[in-house]
Amino acid sequence: MSDTELSLGVSDFVALLNQTLEFAYPNVTITGELANFRVSKNRWVYFDLKDEISTVRFFGTIYQLPGPLEDGMLLAVKGVPRLHQQYGFSVNVLQIRPTGEGSIKKAAALLEKKLEAEGLFDNSRKRSLPYPPHSVGLITSAESAAYRDFIKIMQARWGGVDITLIDVQVQGEAAPQQLVAAVEQFNQMPNPPDVLVMTRGGGSADDLQAFSTEQVTRAVSASRIPTLVAIGHEIDTSLAERAADKRASTPSNAAELLVPDRRAVLDGLHAYRMQMERDISQAFGAIRTANAQTIKFAGKHVEHVINTAVEKWSLQRQLLMAFDPQAALRRGYALVRNAQGVLLRSGHQVTEGDKLDIALADSHVTAIIKEVTIEKE
Amino acid sequence: MAKQSDYQTLNQELETVLAALQRPDIDVDEAVKLYERGLKLTADIEDYVKQAELKIKKLKLRQAAGGTDV
Numbered sequence: 001m002s003d004t005e006l007s008l009g010v011s012d013f014v015a016l017l018n019q020t021l022e023f024a025y026p027n028v029t030i031t032g033e034l035a036n037f038r039v040s041k042n043r044w045v046y047f048d049l050k051d052e053i054s055t056v057r058f059f060g061t062i063y064q065l066p067g068p069l070e071d072g073m074l075l076a077v078k079g080v081p082r083l084h085q086q087y088g089f090s091v092n093v094l095q096i097r098p099t100g101e102g103s104i105k106k107a108a109a110l111l112e113k114k115l116e117a118e119g120l121f122d123n124s125r126k127r128s129l130p131y132p133p134h135s136v137g138l139i140t141s142a143e144s145a146a147y148r149d150f151i152k153i154m155q156a157r158w159g160g161v162d163i164t165l166i167d168v169q170v171q172g173e174a175a176p177q178q179l180v181a182a183v184e185q186f187n188q189m190p191n192p193p194d195v196l197v198m199t200r201g202g203g204s205a206d207d208l209q210a211f212s213t214e215q216v217t218r219a220v221s222a223s224r225i226p227t228l229v230a231i232g233h234e235i236d237t238s239l240a241e242r243a244a245d246k247r248a249s250t251p252s253n254a255a256e257l258l259v260p261d262r263r264a265v266l267d268g269l270h271a272y273r274m275q276m277e278r279d280i281s282q283a284f285g286a287i288r289t290a291n292a293q294t295i296k297f298a299g300k301h302v303e304h305v306i307n308t309a310v311e312k313w314s315l316q317r318q319l320l321m322a323f324d325p326q327a328a329l330r331r332g333y334a335l336v337r338n339a340q341g342v343l344l345r346s347g348h349q350v351t352e353g354d355k356l357d358i359a360l361a362d363s364h365v366t367a368i369i370k371e372v373t374i375e376k377e
Numbered sequence: 378m379a380k381q382s383d384y385q386t387l388n389q390e391l392e393t394v395l396a397a398l399q400r401p402d403i404d405v406d407e408a409v410k411l412y413e414r415g416l417k418l419t420a421d422i423e424d425y426v427k428q429a430e431l432k433i434k435k436l437k438l439r440q441a442a443g444g445t446d447v
Binding site: 295299302303306309310312313316317319320323324325335343 | 384388391392394395398399404405406408409411412415416419422423426429430433437440
């Protein structure tokens with residue numbers, strides 16, 4: 001320790017103190033209970049963290065908030081301590097994280113309420129997933145059991161689905177940013193996959209925290225590609241799952257929902273075929289019966305028509321026979337023609353000495369007229 | 378023989394012939410011609426009806442034997 005006395009102007013002292021603080025605490029995380037939380041001009045955020053004895057002031061922007069906050073919550077705030085030229089000491093916020101089970105739950109509940117009010121979880125927004133999809137964009141950790149389970153079940157059930165993985169951290173500080181980036185990357189592909197699957201296995205509430213952050217929930221909700229989110233857990237549903245078009249309970253369950261079971265489909269097809277064969281043989285049977293009846297009926301009908309024609313023909317023939325000129329000749333009538341072959345109907349057509357041709361039933365006789373007597377005029 | 382006439386045509390002509398024969402002022406020569414035509418027509422109709430009956434009988438036999446072209 002030197003006993004050199006330091007004498008400075010106010011501004012110089014502020015500058016020197018800030019330099020010293022920056023050097024000593026490039027960043028520091030302070031944990032305490034939130035008090036006097038307020039937002040100014042929809043941009044600036046002021047609050048205090050306190051414990052039983054002390055209070056420290058903080059200053060930041062709304063972009064650093066993890067979600068809605070409420071006085072009384074326990075927060076871990078990372079920041080840079082600074083002395084302001086006019087307003088005194090405060091810590092400039094870099095990151096805010098709710099901590100302790102109660103506060104995490106409280107923060108999650110507040111965020112959930114806010115997003116719910118915005119309609120992110122509305123059932124009317126849910127799209128149906130293509131079934132089965134041709135391609136899947138998978139967002140998970142390549143090292144995880146979730147990844148292996150998902151791939152294994154997919155291949156066992158269906159196969160042939162094109163799966164593209166974007167390897168991300170599914171827990172820890174970097175997780176939310178990586179999850180969001182992966183969703184965006186898939187959405188920006190020139191040939192995006194048919195469906196996005198975001199998944200990880202179970203874990204503690206802290207482990208699963210990334211899937212309930214505002215940024216991940218919004219990214220899932222904003223994805224143009226339909227989404228399936230499957231986080232293995234027992235009780236609570238993460239917010240990303242609620243925002244997804246469909247949720248599954250585990251990575252394996254995600255695969256089960258995404259594609260049908262090949263064997264079940266084949267069994268179903270077989271059953272369909274059997275049913276179809278039964279149906280068609282029944283239909284043929286019905287047609288055969290109907291045809292037989294039609295034929296019987298048509299046969300009777302055509303017989304009737306023919307019989308009618310025969311009867312008619314018989315009557316016509318009888319009528320025709322009545323006009324047989326030979327019949328008249330056989331009864332004793334005769335046809336008399338003159339020498340020119342003209343049939344005679346009157347005595348005026350002839351005179352004495354004319355030659356006549358008389359047709360009888362069995363012969364022709366030639367005669368000469370001796371006398372013509374006209375009986376009626 | 379020219380084109381085979383159907384039943385309806387044959388029958389219509391026969392009806393015409395019969396009607397002509399029944400006219401009171403019919404000339405004998407014409408009556409003879411009509412009568413001859415009438416005989417020819419009744420023979421044709423008889424043939425036609427016989428053929429039709431035969432055809433129906435054949436079809437019935439084929440059907441009874443389990444023909445598939447129904």
